[in-house]
Amino acid sequence: MTLGSVPPKFKVSIDRDQCMDCGRCIENCSYGVYRREGDKILIESRKCTACLRCVAMCPRDAITLTEKPVDYRSHPVWTREVREDIINQARSGKIILSGMGNARDLPIIYDRLLLDACQVTNPSIDPLREPMELRTYIGKKPSRLKFRKTESGDVELETKLAPNLKLDTPIMIGHMSFGAISLNSQLSMAKAAAERGTYMGTGEGGLHKALYPYQDHMIVQVASGRFGVNIDYLERGAAIEIKIGQGAKPGIGGHLPGEKVNEEVSRTRMIPLGSDAISPAPHHDIYSIEDLVQLIRSLKEATEWRKPVFVKIAAVHNVSSIAAGIARSSADAVVIDGFRGGTGAAPKVFRDHVGIPIEAAISSVDQKLRDQGVRNEISIIASGGIRSSADLAKSIALGADAVYIGTAALVSLGCRVCGNCYRNLCPWGIATQRPDLVSRLDPEQGAVQVSNLIKGWTLELSELMGAAGINSIESLRGNRDRLRGYMLDEGMLEILDVLPAGA
Amino acid sequence: MLGQRFIGDGLRGNARIIINGVPGGDLGMFMSGPTCIIHGNAEHAPGNTMDSGMLVIHGSAGDAVAHSMRGGTVFVKNNIGYRGGIHMKQYEVEARPILVVGGTAHSFLGEYMAGGLVLVLGIGKEKAMTDRGIGSGIHGGEIIVRGEVDDYLLGVGAKKFKFTENDLERIAPIIKNFCEQFGYDPAEFLDTNYTRIGPASSRPFASKYVWE
Numbered sequence: 010m011t012l013g014s015v016p017p018k019f020k021v022s023i024d025r026d027q028c029m030d031c032g033r034c035i036e037n038c039s040y041g042v043y044r045r046e047g048d049k050i051l052i053e054s055r056k057c058t059a060c061l062r063c064v065a066m067c068p069r070d071a072i073t074l075t076e077k078p079v080d081y082r083s084h085p086v087w088t089r090e091v092r093e094d095i096i097n098q099a100r101s102g103k104i105i106l107s108g109m110g111n112a113r114d115l116p117i118i119y120d121r122l123l124l125d126a127c128q129v130t131n132p133s134i135d136p137l138r139e140p141m142e143l144r145t146y147i148g149k150k151p152s153r154l155k156f157r158k159t160e161s162g163d164v165e166l167e168t169k170l171a172p173n174l175k176l177d178t179p180i181m182i183g184h185m186s187f188g189a190i191s192l193n194s195q196l197s198m199a200k201a202a203a204e205r206g207t208y209m210g211t212g213e214g215g216l217h218k219a220l221y222p223y224q225d226h227m228i229v230q231v232a233s234g235r236f237g238v239n240i241d242y243l244e245r246g247a248a249i250e251i252k253i254g255q256g257a258k259p260g261i262g263g264h265l266p267g268e269k270v271n272e273e274v275s276r277t278r279m280i281p282l283g284s285d286a287i288s289p290a291p292h293h294d295i296y297s298i299e300d301l302v303q304l305i306r307s308l309k310e311a312t313e314w315r316k317p318v319f320v321k322i323a324a325v326h327n328v329s330s331i332a333a334g335i336a337r338s339s340a341d342a343v344v345i346d347g348f349r350g351g352t353g354a355a356p357k358v359f360r361d362h363v364g365i366p367i368e369a370a371i372s373s374v375d376q377k378l379r380d381q382g383v384r385n386e387i388s389i390i391a392s393g394g395i396r397s398s399a400d401l402a403k404s405i406a407l408g409a410d411a412v413y414i415g416t417a418a419l420v421s422l423g424c425r426v427c428g429n430c431y432r433n434l435c436p437w438g439i440a441t442q443r444p445d446l447v448s449r450l451d452p453e454q455g456a457v458q459v460s461n462l463i464k465g466w467t468l469e470l471s472e473l474m475g476a477a478g479i480n481s482i483e484s485l486r487g488n489r490d491r492l493r494g495y496m497l498d499e500g501m502l503e504i505l506d507v508l509p510a511g512a
Numbered sequence: 513m514l515g516q517r518f519i520g521d522g523l524r525g526n527a528r529i530i531i532n533g534v535p536g537g538d539l540g541m542f543m544s545g546p547t548c549i550i551h552g553n554a555e556h557a558p559g560n561t562m563d564s565g566m567l568v569i570h571g572s573a574g575d576a577v578a579h580s581m582r583g584g585t586v587f588v589k590n591n592i593g594y595r596g597g598i599h600m601k602q603y604e605v606e607a608r609p610i611l612v613v614g615g616t617a618h619s620f621l622g623e624y625m626a627g628g629l630v631l632v633l634g635i636g637k638e639k640a641m642t643d644r645g646i647g648s649g650i651h652g653g654e655i656i657v658r659g660e661v662d663d664y665l666l667g668v669g670a671k672k673f674k675f676t677e678n679d680l681e682r683i684a685p686i687i688k689n690f691c692e693q694f695g696y697d698p699a700e701f702l703d704t705n706y707t708r709i710g711p712a713s714s715r716p717f718a719s720k721y722v723w724e
Binding site: 234 | 518521522524537540541542543544556557560561563575576579580582595597599601602603623624627642649651652661714715716717718719720721722723724
């Protein structure tokens with residue numbers, strides 16, 4: 010072949026003085042980097058994905074991993090990645106698929122927003138002493154309340170309230186389907202969500218029987234493939250989410266390759282064993298905003314108007330107008346997924362180039378809904394690249410009611426963001442259906458880790474709010490006065506409705 | 513009845529619903545068991561994501577008929593709009609979804625179909641199907657059309673197969689049932705003058721992508 014091979018992405022080496030020859034690296038690597046020949050462990054670096062499973066399991070810290078061991082001639086335009094993609098497509102003539110979220114080195118707006126704190130003139134609040142109100146309700150809020158006096162002189166609420174989800178912390182876990190991830194990963198997150206008084210999404214993979222005990226903390230998804238969707242599924246969920254789009258690949262559908270459709274996945278999705286599970290780009294019963302209204306109401310009718318219905322869209326150029334349409338469609342919450350959102354697999358060109366940052370999307374959607382006087386009609390859930398409690402606090406200050414986390418929850422289960430989710434070989438037992446790998450993830454232990462992460466962020470959020478003299482999440486929501494932009498251009502500051510640092 | 517949406521939505525059991533007039537959208541959506549007899553036309557997406565049961569429409573129906581249907585039967589006496597039987601799928605053999613259209617269907621019939629049967633009889637038409645995009649992206653199930661189907665009407669990933677005596681034997685009970693509902697003589701339809709359309713591959717997009 011005239012193109013030859015491209016250099017390996019990683020170089021793995023073992024410090025032979027440290028190595029005790031236990032063979033844990035061989036056992037743990039599902040990509041086949043290590044093998045034993047005679048009394049020596051041999052290494053095939055080209056197979057390495059930098060999942061770091063071997064490093065984590067080596068009892069002697071004997072393994073070293075280096076990224077890009079071979080240099081290309083450096084060039085600011087013709088980067089290594091650009092050259093390797095061309096070589097790949099010259100060989101294949103195909104669309105390049107990739108895992109995880111946007112990997113381009115674009116500025117992250119969250120990192121250029123700074124939070125406020127009190128000094129002298131207004132005292133900060135100590136969350137140890139004062140209660141911090143983090144409880145969040147997702148769903149429609151009445152624009153006014155009507156009361157009536159009963160004969161006994163009591164006051165009763167006359168206004169009929171729409172169903173809301175009650176969250177003890179504004180952190181939810183986003184939709185990652187059974188099929189894309191393992192049952193043990195879903196179980197870990199479901200247990201954690203229940204323990205923390207919050208919710209997680211099922212993704213478009215149905216609801217496995219093992220998750221029924223946590224169904225009161227599950228949001229069931231209805232996406233364009235309608236996998237696993239029947240009346241029983243809809244009735245089990247605490248809420249229903251219609252997935253229109255996803256931040257990692259706005260405007261296109263998805264498909265789970267037949268190899269991942271084993272017996273359990275087949276039963277849960279209600280599709281034949283080994284068949285591709287293809288979700289088309291649009292919902293073919295939704296070609297207009299009126300059709301969306303019909304689907305929302307159809308779901309509400311089917312569940313007797315007892316459950317909130319969310320609509321998830323990818324953050325795209327006209328996101329605020331789209332959200333304003335959704336706010337009038339009888340939906341209870343709009344989920345906005347920014348262009349850094351993760352995925353098991355997406356065409357690379359979509360993952361890296363389509364959509365807009367979640368920070369700008371939250372701000373413009375919140376502003377538009379307030380301008381039109383319909384902000385109370387719908388909650389805003391932000392997702393796509395939320396990495397820390399700081400991102401969470403900034404999202405809420407920009408106007409979100411709550412966030413979905415995805416990758417962060419997986420990292421708490423062991424994921425090292427190697428981006429090979431599509432290969433069914435995840436050595437951490439997360440993005441795989443292979444029983445020996447799945448069994449590496451203990452749902453009990455996994456639940457503790459996910460729960461710890463949510464707890465840690467929740468504590469940090471309380472501290473951040475206390476420092477800013479805020480004792481209720483309601484007072485942080487949309488409070489852009491407590492944000493300042495640093496190294497953001499004037500246009501972006503205007504979109505975010507945030508003053509520059511120092512102003 | 514004029515335009516009432518969501519009739520039979522999420523309904524379970526073995527109820528029998530008679531509708532005189534025109535029901536609105538999403539008739540029988542998520543329905544699991546009941547039978548609806550419609551004396552009139554139907555709107556958008558009857559049989560949407562239906563699990564089991566039966567819709568008998570004594571007239572025509574709008575777009576996305578039997579969308580994502582997983583089981584049960586939809587009989588339409590006359591014509592249907594665009595995207596009929598789109599993304600119909602099958603899970604277990606006994607839960608095979610069936611859509612039978614007496615007249616003709618517009619474009620994208622059985623697109624992305626993953627299981628089940630779509631049957632178009634073309635009653636009163638010179639050609640049963642004249643609209644394009646039949647079975648684009650089909651990766652399971654079958655579309656059976658009365659008479660010949662021009663090649664240019666097939667979507668990407670769809671392929672024509674010979675309709676055999678064996679196939680006739682399989683679908684004969686369905687044809688008889690359809691004729692019984694609408695008072696046709698089944699003998700007229702019990703021959704092998706059909707075109708059977710199925711997937712060229714169960715993985716229509718497998719060769720489109722390469723990993724990073």
